[in-house]
Amino acid sequence: MSSSASVANENGVAVVTIDNPPVNALSFHVRKPLYEALVALRDDPAVSAIVIACAGRTFVAGADITEFGKPVEQPELRAIVALLETIAKPTVAAIHGTALGGGLELALGCHFRVADQDAKLGLPEVKLGLLPGGGGTVRLPRLVGAAKALGMIVSGTPISAGEAEAAGLVDAVLDGDLLAEAIRFASEMAISGGPFIAVRDRNDRLAETDLAAFDVHAADLARKARGLEAPIACAGAARNAITLPFDEALAAERRLFLKLVAGDQSRAQRYLFFAEREAAKVPGRDLHKRKIARVGVIGAGTMGGGIAMAFANGGFPVTLLETSAEALQRGLATIEKNYAVSVSRGSLSEEAKQQRLGLFKGSIDYADLAECDLIIEAVFEDMAVKKDVFGKLDAVAKPGAILATNTSYLDVNEIAASISRPQDMLGMHFFSPANVMKLLEIVRAEKTAPDVLATVVDLARRIGKAAVVVGVCHGFVGNRMLSARGAENEFLLLEGATPSKIDKAFTDFGWPMGPFQMGDLAGLDIGWRNRKARGQTAVIADTLCEQGRFGQKTGRGWYRYESGSREPVADPEVEALILAKAAEQDVEARAIGAEEIIERTLYPLVNEGARILAEGIAARASDIDVVWANGYGFPVGKGGPMFWAGLDGAARIVERLEYWHRQTGRAIFEPAPLLRRFAEKGNWEGVVGRPA
Known part of the structure; x- marks a missing residue:
């Protein structure tokens, strides 16, 4: 038996354990032994029930994304799920951590699902520009009802074990040792004698569906999709589960999946998935990290309060500093109000709200920051003001504390040069509202120590941020490119x-x-x-x-x-x-079409990105795309400006930039040499000369 899928017999209950760290993805080297094990156990008279469990920190957290778009090696997931449905003895999925995507589809092939209290279950394929391709859109509605399934599949948002139990997705939420309790549960089911009905044959919840109400909800979701194909396909597949026989709906799901996986939007979204992980790979990331036990934030306004909430949401105690008691109380009151809104919306419990508020310590005395391991200033965007703040920090911060500025534009090197410990200084550019927005630009200054950079990159992950390390220039990556995108706005207005x-x-x-x-x-x-x-x-x-x-x-x-x-x-x-x-200005108005607007705004955006790459402000083209997809709303279905440049045709972008440069004489349109080379070679890695 393979180490990726081992079998043990516990008094007649066979336990199949998947072990494919870090997240037990259903790669071919897992699927093959898993399938073979299930075939053997199906026909083994010594086995009365089967439990599928996982080693490590999670149940199967999805398919192997690297296999998408490639020829599938058999057996594929759909075959494993179909095999499970031929097994007459009870089958139980024992879920801990996350059962996501293919992991949940595997569990849907079992007769029963049990979970520990902290488990999360969902079908997040829509976030990769896809729909569930292993039968999830057809089986999930049969357990939780069409309306609940529609919301889960189109949003891609996982639900808790408790919510899953209430919806009918999980049969029991278990305390104590999950595996031991799952074995006991499976044994009891075997003793009961059944019948054990496969999910595919359960139609009671579908019969309850109000199809007109379903269509209204689906149409509303389609309007919110903003041109993304996957949410609409997900809604269509869920509708097929209601209106078509099971096998026809399953075949339709597969056709939709194959169409999406071959399309540009899914390519772009899968690219961004890997780009976020690549962005976290910085020199020295394996260095020993500095300990961050308490965080200080200077400024309790909109930005400072949001930053403080981001850390409290991640479980970090926060000292929040303001210049006056009145300003501090206003800031703390706003934070409490924001948490109260989350409670009213049902996204946060009252208990969790009180726990997070308990992590805040307000102060108007810089001396109270002496206990902090990381201190972030979020004050007025003025160099003199920031230098004054850092002068005070230099005097009170303990040795080894990391000092960070939340500046959007200013020269981090200049700020660092004003203190005695520039090696401990860097920029942390959060995006507003900082407790919500995912992007964090980490600005590496000339003298930033490698372990400081590694610590903050790791910390960003711990508070749920997509971190991108950037160099020092006016506006860094995001705002510098934003200026290029907006350079023509007033000219466009004046011209009509x-x-x-x-x-x-x-x-x-x-x-x-x-x-x-x-x-x-x-x-x-x-x-x-x-x-x-x-x-x-x-x-x-x-x-x-x-x-x-x-x-x-x-x-x-x-x-x-x-x-x-x-x-x-x-x-x-x-x-x-x-x-x-x-x-x-004697400018005569004329008709200006959407194509010209895009050329004069988004082509300079790409052009500035090429300049940033050439200067080494960003290490990879994909880092730039992570910035723009997570911080500025660039359509994820287009993958970010640098990826989109390849889709739209870099040669055409260069040609049109040259045209507008001749027409206007403005430097914003002069094609960057790196962009010209990209147009010739077709990939950023080949022109940058380093991983892209």
Whole structure:
């Protein structure tokens, strides 16, 4: 018997243990011995029941993603599940950790599922641009009902063992030794004599389905998909489970899976899955990590409070510092309010809320930061202010404490040079709201010690962030490229586009919102301050700010927001301002189509990414894509700007950049040498000269 799938007999109950660390993925070298073991046990008269369990920290957490899109070596998962359904004796899946994707589909092949209290179960394939390909869309509705299955499959979000038991997915949530209890459960089922009905033959829950209500829910989910194919395919497959015989629905699921796995969207989403893991691979990551037991955060405003919540959510005690008792109490009250909202939505229990609030210690005295192992400042974006903060930290922080700045743009090297311990200093650029947004740009300064970098990269994972290490330049990777993306916005407005037309071109492309909606959400005054600090101007945006139009927070920005609504309404006053400024500059308005908008905004984005790669600010093209997919809303179905450049055709991008450079003379359109080489070679790794 293979070490990947071993068998033991416990008083007539056969225990098949899968052992394929780290997450027991269903690779071919697991499937083959598993299938052979199940065939033998099916026909073994000495076996009265079968338990499928897993070694290590989790049940099967999914299929082997590296096998997707390649010829499948037999037996595949569908054959194993079909085999399980031919076994007359009771079969039990003993679930700990996570049963995800192919792991849950394997469990659905069993007659029964038992789990420990901490288990999570789900079908997250949609997040890879796929649908469950091992029968999950057809079997899950038969256990939990069509409506519950639709929500699980389209969202891809796992559910707890308790919720799974309530829904009918899990037959028992067990205390104590899971394997021992699962063996006892299987033995009792065997003694009961059955009948043992395969999930495929259970149709009672499907008969309860209100198909009209299902279709309304599915249509709503399709609207929210924003051009992604997988959620719509998932909903269609779940509907097939209701309306088609089992085998026909199963065949339809397979056809949909094969279509998705061969498509660009799934390729892009699978690429991002691996890109996030690659981004965590930095020199020195295997070094001894510094111990982080308590975190300090300076500033209890929107950003500081969010950062503090991110660490508390990860289980870290946090000392939150403010300049006054009033500001501190406001910050703590906002944090408590945010947690209360989570409780009201059902995403957090009252007990968990109180546990997290108990991790906060408020202070207005820098001396209280002396016990912290990591201290992050999140104060006003001004170099003098930040240097003052770090001067105080230098005096009170204990030796070996890591000091971090949350700056979005400023020179981390300059801040580090102002203190006596630059080796302990780096940037940690969180994205707002920091307790929600997944991205963390970790800014490596010239003198940042390797173990500091390794510690913070590891820490980011522990608080659920997608970490990308970047070098020092104005705006790092994300905001530097954002400036390039937005460089043409005012020119487009002056030449005849409107904010709503530009925003629609972006949302049609797949962005969650356009640049003008995003500006109103973030606050136009932020960009205004940044421009003034750099001696730059933006004739229309600056005028709006001078008029006190800062976006949603003032009810007026690029759009109007009526009666506290967040819904943008086109404002004739803004359009009149644009026309007036165009007239002042003798710019004649013309029709501007969506294709031109994309060329003049997203092609410079890719071009700036190529410059960043050439300068070594980012180590890999895929790192840039992780930044943009997780921090700025670049459509995941397109894989990030650098991946999309290959899909859209790098040669065409270079050609159109050259065209716009001739038309405008603006440097933003001059193709970067690295982008030209990419257009010639077709892959970033070949032109960067290092892993991409």
